[in-house]
Amino acid sequence: MLTAEVKPASTGTKKTLKVKRYKPSEDPKNTYLTDEKGLWAWMTTVDHKKIGLMYLGSVTFFFLVGGILALLLRTELLTPAKTFIEADTYNQFFTLHGAIMVFFVLIPSIPAALGNFVLPMQLGAKDVAFPRLNLASFYIYVIGAIFTFIALANNGLDTGWTFYTPYSTQSSSSVIWVTIGVFILGFSSILTGTNFIATIHKLRAPGITWGKLPLNLWALYATSIIQVLATPVLAITVLLLTMERALGIGIFDPALGGDPVLFQHFFWFYSHPAVYIMAVPAFGIISEVITTFSKKHIFGYWAIALSSLAIAFIGFLVWGHHMFTSGQSAVATTVFSFLTFLVGIPTGIKVLNWVATLYKGSIEMKTPMIYVFSFLFIFSIGGFTGIMLGTLSADIHLHDTYYVVAHFHYVMMGGTLISFLAGLHYWWPKMTGKMYNEFQAKVGAALIFIGFNTTFLPQFIMGSQGMPRRYYNYIDQFTIFHQTSTIGSYILGVGFLLIAYYLAKSLKSGEKAGSNPWGSRGLEWQTTSPPDFHNFDHTPVVINGPYDYHRPMEEFQLGLANEDKDH
């Protein structure tokens, strides 16, 4: 029997607790997957792990839809003018590709799917603070999705995912259905954020001080703050747009006495912070994976933790950099450019801290780590081109060209989606208890890296040469870049199919993962795989930080010794 001096989150005062080692079973009998079975049990579950998996399923479905749209768009762009679809269809496809990928894939991908699964486990909690609210968030997401799909069946949407007025006021497509869908969806995001903030504040296991909080949770915490503060503005904006269209109240349309630039301010006031809703959770995953696979303490814990918060706050003050050519005031343009550079600094700091973490580590290039390396390369390019676009004179030339398209794919796909894949491969054994085929997974990661760069590097060049975005037709000089890009997108498609194949196969015939296949010090790995319904069969007690790889494993598998007092 050991004792540990810890500060429980509930009281905040120091206490001495009796602890003992609980070595997790390598072959668990009862898991959350065997606990409640059947469709109804899943649909009404309040278990954060099952809700996380339901989000994972939905996100995968929407990614498939958005991805197929992307491949159709790229195929159309193989030749100038018509290849196989009409201009109006093309316009609808790029609108839906953007809207689905942003609202239904990227925003919920890490926080709602992976975050839901690991957040309570990393805290040593049984569930999130408000489990029923968590389930409600999922259904709100589904209802939002249904509204959007009604629009698809009913005239589609052709405004671009940005809904710029007055085009969106005048368009004959189903703008109202989609804006209502986005309005509803926003509540899902707000409620998940609220839930996470409450959980991180109140449900930390004894011993998890703010300084021992895994960086993934700092990232999710910063993300939740943005979700709670920024999403209501999107709700207001789409509501005003709906009022303008449905009731003819003039807000944005000059024909009704409104101002179209006002819409852009409202829209980007949410949608720029939304970029950080997508990117900041990615930073969390990178910190977890890079320490596990280099068996090393994170370099600059506080620099990484606090830079997430800095990004969250400064991220609220840079929306106007989407509007340098819009006709907004000159003073606003200058200030927004300046602040944009400031938000680049904490992001750069993170990248350098991650690289420094590798120094003198014990590096194992497993699949999640390969994705982290891809991330660091691709995301750096995304960051540098962001600096380019923040530069006033350069942005005048590059705004609304393929350079911007390439930039945000390097950030959103190269940043968020690749780290999502890192996280998925990292936590897959924990979620399912099964290992995937490592060789196939490495081939998949290589295909994604090669396909991604083949698709988007040429877009920087053609954008810089003047190829505007959202163009169905293009002038001949851009043909070679478009064709290279299209070939890259097919490679990406094959990569994703391979990933889907071996992950699905692992469920049936994958090897048993064991509780901690990567030898991680993270709390979520100190229980069975898959975990049981309450995550741990004891109340975990934490005395070491999540990255203390210099301490022996015995010190990470501790729980309250007196079993009879609830766990």
Next chain:
Amino acid sequence: MGSLFDFMLPELESPLTGASTDAVMAFIHIVSFIILAGVTIALIYFAIKYKRKSEDDETPLITHNNKLEITWSVIPLLLVFIVFGWGYKGWLNLQTPPDNAYEIHVSAYKWGWTFSYENGAQIGNEVHVPAGRPVKLVMQSQDVLHSFFVPDYRIKQDVLPNRYTTVWFQAEEEGESQVFCTEYCGTSHSDMLATVVAHTQEDFEAWLDEQNTGGGGTPVERGESLVSIQGCVTCHSVDGSQKIGPSFQGLFGREETMTNGTTLTADENYIRESILNPSAKIVEGYQNQMVSYEGRLSDDDISDIIEYIKTLED
């Protein structure tokens, strides 16, 4: 290195607007490339050098290093300050057309461009300009947002339905440059193209003379008749004499003090606002008496009146 940038950017035809842009872009590309190469080499080197030898590998405890953190915060901060200042300077130049700029009016619509000249000539999807002289475009849209983009000049400006925006350039050589619409505007957005044709001054004048000025005279003539027909001259004199409202004479470019104490220079947007929403800004010493001409004057009418007012110098 030079050939790499030639590959990245189209040939620069308007150095007065684009040279600074090209320079700052080259600077960012070079610095980014160096840092990216450093990060990539470090990643590969560490992955090889510190490859895991056994499951029992021990790693040293290195938690942080404040000197290093400060170094890699301050150096990038200085770099981005340089880039900010450089970009700001170039952009300020883009916002400030030279006084002697030759002015052409641009009207954008779904899906094309109309260019109007001082002598009343109008031409679609092709704008002829004198080379070696700054040209200023005063632009407005008839419907949704559009954006005027000439890659060869490194200029771009959104075109709005409810206000004027301007952009300027100076083509140094004779030749043609591509214009794109870069604000998504519907079905034929990608076909909303135009060409800038730069001529020598003589050729340009010859071209302009050949153009049919159409019916109704020049914009200035149309504006003159409008202020009379619409009754503007009842309250606003054209010879500087005092009436119910401020005189039109010398109005354009005049510094006016408003009743709320602010001052402004009367420009196109101020005059447009005063016609459509007269109570928004009242010149000191005058009463808020005018009614809105919204619905009574078209956008083209207002443009013509402004052109006429511009001719009424002190």
